[in-house]
Amino acid sequence: MIWDRKYETLSREELQRLQLARLKEQVARVYEKVPYYRRCMEEAGVRPEDIRSLDDLARLPFTTKDDLRQNYPFGLFAVPLDRVIRIHASSGTTGKPTVVGYTKKDLRTWAGLIARIVTMAGVRRGDIAQVCFSYGLFTGGFGLHYGLERAGVTVVPAAAGNTERHIRLMQDFGTTVIVGTPSYALYMAEVARSLGVDPRRDLRVRRGLFGAEPWSEGMRAEIEAAWGIKAFDNYGLSEVIGPGVAGECEEKRGLHINEDHFLVEVIDPETGRPLPPGERGELVFTTLTKEAFPVIRYRTRDISRLMFEPCPCGRTTIRMERVTGRSDDMLIIRGVNVFPSQIEEVITSTPGLAPHYLIIVDKKGYLDEIEVQVELSPEGFSDRYEDLASLEEQLRNRLQATLSLTPRVKLVEFGSLERTTGKARRVIDRRKEAAK
Ligand SMILES: [Zn+2]
Structure with missing residues (x-):
């Protein structure tokens, strides 16, 4: 099943036409509404009307995490604060936190994108999903929560911590999907066994949606064996929207990027130059539809490569290789x-x-x-x-x-x-x- 068949199966031409129209609009809007972006574009000698093709994207300056910090807290918001109805922030372990905001429309968009990746992972109405992420400033908990609801899934917002209670709830509610970090999933399986509960035999969990930290294929195999489930990766970062940027379909051959909302580039992390299609480098995202907190060419520090071959699942969006290395982690x-x-x-x-x-x-x-x-x-x-x-x-x-x-x-x-x-x-x- 494809959640948003219209947008997830566009032809390349249709998609690029849509992307270009949205890009022009987005660039014009940030130029008008965000003094910081206007200044950066003036310094780079580029004006909104210079964006005539998707290739012109490369003329725009990058945005980095540092730029976000320097504009702490609301300097990069493109709408007045009274239109922002939700704020999230990064943990800020290495300096000031980075703050992001959402309008009502942004939250609707976000939930829709999560519904897409949830559906990609074969989760649907009738499933009972236990969210084991923390709920708070971190985007993981609330992001997945509302997207799962949108997809019609029964959500148990159990949140991180109190692992024994998690296991009890899974037994009592008949939980079929777990959502959280991969390392916590492994820990929960250990706790279950210590309580005399065999996750494979005594629980009904059949799928897992994991993200927020890099995890290897070996880790996936461990989790799948421990729980007797299929484990799916998803990708996102709060600066771009949170989870919901990309997700794995049943083929598990890369993550489909929601390209009608995010324009992706792969650049050489040293020189900043765009790399030829299919080469491995740093992912850069431009948001195409966000109202409160648009980003232009945001440098993720995540290393990946794009895959352009058609996917047997029927979605036409390009896929990114799983991110197993963040250049910050190197x-x-x-x-x-x-x-x-x-x-x-x-x-x-x-x-x-x-x-x-x-x-x-x-x-x-x-x-x-x-x-x-x-x-x-x-x-x-x-x-x-x-x-x-x-x-x-x-x-x-x-x-x-x-x-x-x-x-x-x-x-x-x-x-x-x-x-x-x-x-x-x-x-x-x-x-x-x-x-x-
Ligand atoms: Zn696919």
Whole structure:
């Protein structure tokens, strides 16, 4: 089933015509309403009437998270505050939070986009969805909540935390869909088992919609095995709208981008130049319909690539590869680029280990050092390993082959690393802490 058949199956020509019309309107509006955008465009020597084709998009200046912070809190709003009926904000762990606003129409649009991705994941009326995201300034909880309602799904807004109650509700209500972060989904399965509840046998959950943190295919396999469900990825960021920018269909071959609302580009993160179609680079989004908080060429720091081949599901929108690396998450260790997701992929494909890990980066003298702490699987040692040392060595060798550097490896008891109900903390970079 396709939620919005008219817009999700447009021909490329029809779609591009619509995109261009909306882009012209959006650029003219931000030029008129947002002094910051007008100034940036004047500095770049471009006026709204210069946008005559979609290629002209590249003439517009980028917007970054820093620009958002500098205009804290409402400087980039394109409508008067009395038309803004909802505000969300990022956590602001690394500086001032970034604040976004929605008009009544924006909220309607947002719920409709979430209804699309919910439908893509095979969730529909008759399903009972338990939302395990936190509800608050973070866009995940409310975003999914209203979109699921729009799709006609029965929503249980249980929110993050109180994991035992989550399991009880799933048993009592017959929950069929869980929505949350992938790391919390794994933790919930552990808690269920500790309560004597087998998530595969004793619960009716059949699908999961996960997002808000990068997760590998290995992690997906772990979650699907633990719950006996199909797990779907979705993508979004609060600066662009929140969740609802893109979602996975049943084919699970990339995430369909809601292109009638978001214009996507892939650029070289170093030079800022647009890359040829199909190349991997940084995703950049321009909102085409947002009223309160439009963004022009917003740099996401997320690394992905676009896929243009037709999808068997019938949707014609282009797809983006799953984001497993955010350029912000990339660690540079002795000059080597390392993504935490690469380490996760190795861990989840090594038998005897649990998908719970912590990466600690430190500096010894002038040299960077990396330590990977991983939990043993709850079954403890499998018979295939003679002792701890051989498993450690195997993991070290596999990580070395993937990363081209040799990390220290420390196996720890199952359950000893911290569990969170929201986004998991995977990396401690002591080099940064020492530099402060
Ligand atoms: Zn598809």
